[in-house]
Amino acid sequence: MTDPKTETAPAEKLLEAALNHVPFDGWTEPTYRAAVADSGIDPAVARGLYPRGAVDMALAYHRQGDAEMVRRLEQADLSAMRFRDRIATAVRLRLEAVEDREAVRRGTTLFSLPIYAADGAKAIWGTADLIWTTLGDSSDDVNWYTKRATLSGVYGSVVLFWLGDDSPGHQATWDFLDRRIDDVMQIEKIKAQLRDNKLLSGLLAGPNWLLGQIKAPDRAPDPDLPGHWAPPRRP
Structure with missing residues (x-):
């Protein structure tokens, strides 16, 4: 008898089954149907877990990689690194968490379609x-x-560079990553110089005040609002 504590959750079981078909059929409806058949999960349960089929599976696979990246980041010693190097390390760990590059390639193809472009952008934003x-x-x-x-x-x-990189150990990708991070740091340097310029600071006082009214979103949404669900509290 299977121990409930070690039994694979239905959602994970479906995703594992789907990954066997993604290299051949992509994140498509045939892959979803094959995963349901291979996993033995009730079709109604499967549709409840992944309402849009393979599209939601692809997003779940992306989130799985994000979770592994966070796990590796939390175990890494970043204390001696500059902050730009911590960012580069995080991106590298995210890519190294991928076990099947073809699954990512197929996902990139899926989310390049206009109908799913917003889902892809949201997934990348979530990683960042x-x-x-x-x-x-x-x-x-x-x-x-x-x-x-x-x-x-x-x-x-x-990610796009990495998908086409065949260099040993993906060294070309890591060099490309460093160049992109350096480009961002140059932009931040220019922004700092503009802030220190008294004349420009005066001219931009209005726009800066307006930008100052923008706040980060609440990370703990009210569970009573529509669209949010909170598990029942234990007594």
Whole structure:
């Protein structure tokens, strides 16, 4: 008899079954149906777990990689690193967490379709958010958004480079990543110089005040609001 504590959850079992078919059929409906058949999960349960079928499976696979990245980041000793190197390390750990590059390639193809582009952008934003949050970002103003937007751009470009990289140990990818991070640091340097310029500071006082009113989203949404669910509290 299977120990309930070690039994694979239905969602994970379905995803594992799907990964056997993704290299051949991509994140498609045939892959979803094959995963349901192979896993033995009731079709109604499977549809409840992944309402959009393989699309939601692809997103679950991405989140699985994010979780592994966070686990590796929390175990790594980053204390002696510059912050830009911590960011680069996080991106590298995210890519190294991938066990099947073809699954990522197929996911990139899926989320390049206009109908799923928003899902792909949201997934990349989520990765960038996790990196900043895990590294201790405490910004609560417009910088919260610009940091994640910039890192999303870096991460997206590095993934595309990595997918076509056949260099030993993906060294070309890590060099590309370092160049992208350096480009971002140059932008931050220019922004700092502009802030220190008294004339420009005066001219930009209005726009800066307006930007200062932008706040980071609440990370603990009210569970009573529509669309949010909270498990019942234990007595």
